[in-house]
Amino acid sequence: MNTAMKNPKNVIENFDLYAPKLVSKEEFFSPGHRACQGCGEALAIRLMCKALGKDTVITNATGCMEVISSLYPTTAWNLPWIHVAFPNSAAVGSGVEAGLKALRRKGKIADRRVKSVAIGGDGGTMDIGFQALSGAMERCHDMLYVCFDNEAYMNTGIQRSSGTPFLASTTTAPAGKKIPGNQVWKKNLPEIMVAHNVAYVATATPSYPIDFMNKVKKARQIKGPAYIHCFVACPTGWRSTSETCIQLGRLANETGIFPLYEVEDGKYRLTVEVPEKRRPVQDYLKGQGRFRHLTPDQIQVIQERIDIEWETLMIKIEHSRSKESLRARRSR
Amino acid sequence: MGKRVGMEVAIASAEAAALCRFDVAAVYPITPQSHVAEHLSDIVADGRVDASFITVESEHSALSAAIGSEATGARTVTATSSQGLLFMSEILPIASAMRLPIVMLIANRAVSGPINIWNDHSDIMPMRDTGWISFFAENGQEVVDMTIHAFKVGEHRDVMLPVNVNMDGFQLTHMVEPIIMPEQEEVDRFLPPYIPYATLHPDRIVSMGTLGMPEIFAEAQKSKNVAIVNSIKVIKEVWKEWEAQFGRKYEPVQSYRTEDADIALVTMGSMGETAEIAVDELRKQGVKAGLLKIKLWRPFPFDDFKAAIKGIKVLAVTDRAVSFGGPGGPVFSEIRSALYEEAVRPAIVNYIIGLGGRDVQVEDFIAMVKKASGGKLSEPYEFYGVRG
Secondary structure, eight states, rough: HHHHHHHHHHHHHTTTHHHHHHSSOOSBBBBTTOOOOOOOHHHHHHHHHHOOOEEEEEEEEEHHHHHHOBBBTTBBSSSSSEEEEEEEHHHHHHHHHHHHHHHHHHSSOOSSEEEEEEEEEEEEITTTTHHHHHHHHHHTEEEEEEEEOOOTTTTEHHHHHEESTTTTSSSSSSSSSSSSOOOOOOOOOOHHHTTTOOSSEEOOOSSSHHHHHHHHEEEESSSSSSEEEOOOOHHHHTTGGGHHHHHHHHHHHHHHSOOOEETTTTTEEEEEEOOEEEOOHHHHHHHHHTTTTTHHHHHHHHHHHHHHHHHHHHHHHOOOOOHHHHHHHHHH | OEEEEEEEEHHHHHHHHTTTTSSSSEOOOOOTTTHHHHHHHHHHHHTOOOOEOOOOOOOHHHHHHHHHHTTOOOOOOEOOHHHHHTTTTTTTTHHHHTTOOOOOEEEEEOOOOSSOOOOOOOOOOGGGGOEEEEEEEOOOOHHHHHHHHHHHHHTTTTTTTEEEEEEEOOOTTTTTEEEOOHHHHHHHHHHHOOOSSSSSBTOOEEESSSOOHHHHHHHHHHHHHHHHHHHHHHHHHHHHHHHHHHHOOOEEEEEEETOOOSSSEESSTTTHHHHHHHHHHHHHHHHHEEEEEEEEEEEEEEEHHHEEEEEEEEEEESSSSOOSSSSSSSSHHHHHHTTTTSSSSSEEEEEOOGGOOOOHHHHHHHHHHHTTTTOSSSSEEEEEOOOO
16 A cells, blocks of 8 residues: 555645556556657547546547557557547537437446547647537537647648647748748637536646646536547647657646636636746747747737736636526525 | 328338337438428437437538447437438448448438429439448338338348438428338337447447558458448348238339330339329330339349349439439439340430429320330430420
8 A cells, every 4th residue: 555545635635746646557548559759649648548447438530649549450549439530529429428328228238327538639629520519518418528739730731720829830821931820819719618608628738647637537527518628739740849748738837828727617717826927938939840930029929918818817717606606696 | 010190201200210219319400301300309308219319510410429329339310311411421431331220311302502402312322332221212101111121221230331211302201191100019029129249338348430551441441342232132131021020012123014014114212103103104005114113222233123124125214313424314324334234135215303303293204205215315314304
């Protein structure tokens, strides 16, 4: 028995310290798959699966993760797994949920809860799969959707998606002589999911593994739709070195360009502390080839936008109330 | 024995699915399929079948959700028409490649443009090569029977393929017809519970829909083709079993007065009944006319068709869809190709008829037969009765 098990109270107080000992050693996403060195997404999936546990069915949209993990006749998946197409993992996942529910109710399968979890990249979630995601969340299936956002169509060769950040250079929104990369701001999908009245919405990154896994566990327990937007570094697409994968996720949080928060029943909460004086966005941008062309003025524009987005989020954190607490107040 | 009732065919098709005790229905409404969607949801809402009804946000998601639920082992039904079927087209060949016996009720309707909600076969024809078994019903009774056949055939371990049941939009879906609805107990005897080959469940872990590289992709395609080609054996067995239990006979190609016929019309779908009346009228006039009705479109019943045309000198093949810039309508092309190697084969002409709900009457079929009696038309294929 390790120290963590002997002193459970202590563990809760120092959860981050002891958590590595509590994380399942079981591997549901096996090594030997074909992801690039330093792939944030493959790491995130491995952690997600550990947090989900065995009673899970994964529906995978077409993308890097399907390609690197399921080259017939091999598979990296030690969980029931299905891939159908690019735009429909949320719809397929909703069918998985409906099928399992009906079969369980009718006594045709074991009487225990098996969670349907659909996953996709930013393109498969925010662009081509957006309608299916909206439908599945709105219909209140008991399912979790996790978007692994590496901010472009990496599988097809770094083309711009609606997850691509402002001014990033991609192969379809390149930093040209006249136009310096992507011309619009990143779509805020977590916020759109909050607007769907999804009971649990969170942002995460594998750079904070315990935070991410806690969110996955929480989302799994929700009896209804839940959404996690997981920010993952892509060294290949970001033109960053593979060993900076974790560091970039941390910098994204510390600069406030991708803050880690959760929205539970409508109540916003920051889950990972950010220093009072946030680091300048420059620290995050500088290690990445996709931002190499930025001028100091352009970086300033990005900094101002982040400051305003940050303040907006702080206002929500300060003023939002859970629907439960609003109900309680009405009945008083 | 079932009771003879007057029932709208769209509703009857949903009732037939209910008799098959589906577990999940994932349906998006579209005219003229909407009564199917509504009635399936009524059945679930009233608890007449213990099932989940997924009110998907599109046809693309309807078939996607159907794949998800069928992959868990749930008996799943969906339904669509026209644009909806085309919207599903990305997913259709995946359903068959994954060998998931989903049943789809199709209210056949013209494909836009211009937009048109009425009946023809231009929706199913472009979906011909997606690896689905395709039944074509001629009347309400056949819609009901074929819906039940579809589950039994598709779920058969030697088949494991999705099946679509084609019923002409409005001409069938919105007609109230006399239909013998089988009893639940009879259907239970005919259709065993679905025992899937593999399912998505942690008790037996599988990966479905993996990546096929060039080394395996062609083999996957071939195996799907072998499965659908061989399915005709199971289809015929199922139809024999049905005939034994219910007394109604089904054949891939149904012949009407062709024994001594010189000329035969070929139809698919609801126009068969109108063509029958035309054949009777022609016979009265001394014309040796007959009719061949194709009930099984995929797999195409080559042997049955060859056997059915023995002695016939002219085939007047009707098509309810256009192959733009092609050799004629899709049914015509199929038949001409099927008969190419026959030492003795009939002359074959092609009429494209009934597009977008254009009415085709008994007199039209009579005129078509008379015009084709010489075995040749002035054009390779004729848009019968069309201006311009």
